[in-house]
Amino acid sequence: MTSKQEFIEKLRNSRLRPTKQRINICEVLFNRYKTFHFTINDLFNLIKDKTGEKVSLATVYNTVHAFHKKGYLKEIPINSNQTYFDTNVTDHHHFFDVKEEKLIDLKNEDVGPIEIQKSIPGKKIKSVEVLVKLED
Amino acid sequence: MTSKQEFIEKLRNSRLRPTKQRINICEVLFNRYKTFHFTINDLFNLIKDKTGEKVSLATVYNTVHAFHKKGYLKEIPINSNQTYFDTNVTDHHHFFDVKEEKLIDLKNEDVGPIEIQKSIPGKKIKSVEVLVKLED
DNA sequence: TTCGTTGTTTATAATTATTCTAAAGAAGAT
DNA sequence: ATCTTCTTTAGAATAATTATAAACAACGAA
Known part of the structure; x- marks a missing residue:
């Protein structure tokens, strides 16, 4: 509170x-x-x-x-007609229940480290986000 | 062709x-x-x-x-005013150059396997997509 | 080939999320 | 208090997308 x-x-x-x-x-x-x-x-x-x-x-x-x-x-980052925001600004990921149009948090540990093995000259990585779509 | x-x-x-x-x-x-x-x-x-x-x-x-x-x-899946599509329908991921608003493919091997350690009862995973945002 | 059915294209209108505008109001500094 | 600057607000403007309904084209059967 x-x-x-x-x-x-x-x-x-x-x-x-x-x-x-x-x-x-x-x-x-x-x-x-x-x-x-x-x-x-x-x-x-x-x-x-x-x-x-x-x-x-x-x-x-x-x-x-x-x-x-x-x-x-x-x-x-999700394709929806409306933009979604999250009060959790720490580095983490999401499930998206396509049917219910609902987001669920995925802790970083739930996904494990993600190694990006490719780089683009002159650019650096700002964020890495995983979206897991769920269906029934 | x-x-x-x-x-x-x-x-x-x-x-x-x-x-x-x-x-x-x-x-x-x-x-x-x-x-x-x-x-x-x-x-x-x-x-x-x-x-x-x-x-x-x-x-x-x-x-x-x-x-x-x-x-x-x-x-x-990306937040943009317009919806992006991809002719590559295989399982793969993307860089998104935020400044240039441009997408770049990331091969699955460039990212490595992603293990989702959490599950939601009654739901199954439809897709797992990684979006890596790039900045200068 | 012709005809009837069904699917497709199209211009345009409608919808919807988001941004812009400009005037009125509130907060901060002096 | 007063002045400046920031904020709120209703409503207009914008822009992507979807809906509508009439004209058209593809298909299949006779």
Whole structure:
């Protein structure tokens, strides 16, 4: 459980003004025990449900992008009509249940080390992500 | 080099009527030595350039989806505003050059075996794909 | 070959996620 | 307080994709 005050500090430290909207979004995103996978739309609806206050869709987009840029959210590479984000920004992988359209975390240990044996001159590796699609 | 006749047969065998448009699309997609990564828009423009004949955008969508369903194309899981497809439907992985927005193949041997140590009851693994993002 | 059926193409409209815009409002600094 | 800068917001704009429905083309049977 993170207090509102801690979110305010975190925002200030990131040079993001601690507005009511951003704090609400923090509560929804980061006051959780488990990692959270979501789309902008999921989040938009959850904010209303969980905080009772409405935040405009544009602000949800703005804030998610700001948090992503600051490294507080991770974008999950998956083909879907909507973009998925993850509150778990550590290096890890995913199952994607194609039927249910649901993401499940895979710990790094669940996948084991991945050795990339090829390199491209002038480029370095930024991330290595595994997506395991599941079917029935 | 695959002949037009071979494409016609392949289409018939898949219970897809061999129309002029589909044959043109086959020529652009499959008459290649190297694997081909593309977006619908790439393909739409290439058809005009390479065959001199125009195919409507709707048909490009229809055909790509039909080919994907038949397993002749693979969708590459990547977050982009456009969906990427691959003519290489074998099990393999990708580099994605974030700056240039370009995909590069990674052979299975370049990545090595990936052991998924976790399982979800009632679900089986459909595919395992690695995306390696590259930066400068 | 002709005809009826069914599948396909097409222009265009509709949908949907996302981004842009510009004005009003709130936070921070002086 | 006041001024500046950042943020929020509704709504418009954009862009990829999907749906629609009419014209057309391929197929199979007679």
